[in-house]
Amino acid sequence: MSQNKFIDLACDGVKGLNPYQPGKPISELEREYGVTDIIKLASNENPLGPSKKAMQAMQEAMQEIQLYPDGNGFELKKAIAEKFGFDLNQITLGNGSNDILELIARVFLTPADESLFSQYSFAVYPLATQAVGASMNIVSALPEDNEMPLGHDLAAMQAAISDKTKVIFVANPNNPTGTWLKAADLEAFIAAVPQNIIVVVDEAYFEYVQEAGYPDCSKLIVKYPNLIVTRTFSKAHGLAGVRVGFSISHPDIADLLNRVRQPFNVNTMAQAAAVASLADDEHIAASVASNSAGLKQIMEFCDAKGVGYIPSVGNFICIKVGSNNEKLGAAEIDEQLLRNGIIVRPVANYKMPEYLRVTVGTKAENDRLLKALEKIMNL
Numbered sequence: 001m002s003q004n005k006f007i008d009l010a011c012d013g014v015k016g017l018n019p020y021q022p023g024k025p026i027s028e029l030e031r032e033y034g035v036t037d038i039i040k041l042a043s044n045e046n047p048l049g050p051s052k053k054a055m056q057a058m059q060e061a062m063q064e065i066q067l068y069p070d071g072n073g074f075e076l077k078k079a080i081a082e083k084f085g086f087d088l089n090q091i092t093l094g095n096g097s098n099d100i101l102e103l104i105a106r107v108f109l110t111p112a113d114e115s116l117f118s119q120y121s122f123a124v125y126p127l128a129t130q131a132v133g134a135s136m137n138i139v140s141a142l143p144e145d146n147e148m149p150l151g152h153d154l155a156a157m158q159a160a161i162s163d164k165t166k167v168i169f170v171a172n173p174n175n176p177t178g179t180w181l182k183a184a185d186l187e188a189f190i191a192a193v194p195q196n197i198i199v200v201v202d203e204a205y206f207e208y209v210q211e212a213g214y215p216d217c218s219k220l221i222v223k224y225p226n227l228i229v230t231r232t233f234s235k236a237h238g239l240a241g242v243r244v245g246f247s248i249s250h251p252d253i254a255d256l257l258n259r260v261r262q263p264f265n266v267n268t269m270a271q272a273a274a275v276a277s278l279a280d281d282e283h284i285a286a287s288v289a290s291n292s293a294g295l296k297q298i299m300e301f302c303d304a305k306g307v308g309y310i311p312s313v314g315n316f317i318c319i320k321v322g323s324n325n326e327k328l329g330a331a332e333i334d335e336q337l338l339r340n341g342i343i344v345r346p347v348a349n350y351k352m353p354e355y356l357r358v359t360v361g362t363k364a365e366n367d368r369l370l371k372a373l374e375k376i377m378n379l
């Protein structure tokens, strides 16, 4: 082994990075605990899977897999442009929307700049910021007794904008809290941000939200050219495994993102699947209906058992298991769920140590989770 301390060679931002902690894969739980018949409710995937049309499109696309993908993603951009009413040159494709968040950081953030975002928001915002050596301005979230517990405090975020602020990340709805921002409030915030600061509204869970007053911020781009809206095929479209997401922005911003994008960042099967999925509204409607029923099932259980939770509009919910049980904290409850073959997501890394974030599953999966919680927590 070399005597080099390679960490000394790394860029300053990278030295302090803690890698993203993904949900535990099913195969890992099988290996580590020797359990089978596992359900994974940890990464906010769609329990119904992808559209059958998307599966079919991937099988067809596989026939040409020796060829590079279309580096411009023409068919997919066209499908997105037509579906949502934009021009092709406003769309940037990403290897998941995570890729787009990183492209934004690389284009706009330098070590002299800061990104601004709320406490308890998506873990990739700090990662993307630190990786380019920029600093972070993390704004205190709303209190736990607010209508949107631990959600974004837009007034505080506005007040926290400084001369160094270059990019603001807003997740709507937010992960992991599942809280959301109303149209009038979010537009007032965007309007108040100086035009030389980029505002990213991350709409990864857009399709799932059923609340009246939830905004489609892509419609605001025409009014606020400093706005970028990101979306993904990983959640309601059920295509997390192939990695495809996109942003809608002013064409000049799309051009800049495109300059640092890997030429073939979205693979052939992902592009084909996404095009087919966009044409399958029925699958999205079924996925949304299943999610709404599942959210209701979980919230009703918590209400009946006196277990706290953060009301969510996404396809996941944070359950406050830690404070309900004198003997067991969230980490122990998580451990027991794992032994029962149920993978959920501890959120201690988000500094929410009393909560477990649970992805809404099928009725049968939710039944199994809730039964296990009932037993483990002695409810």
Ligand SMILES: Cc1ncc(COP(=O)(O)O)c(C=O)c1O
Residues within 6 Å of the ligand: 043, 044, 095, 096, 097, 098, 099, 122, 171, 173, 174, 175, 202, 204, 231, 232, 233, 234, 240, 244, 245
């Ligand atoms: C708020 C939010 N944004 C973005 C993403 C990134 O998803 P993907 O890269 O799969 O599009 C996630 C994934 O969990 C998320 O929760």
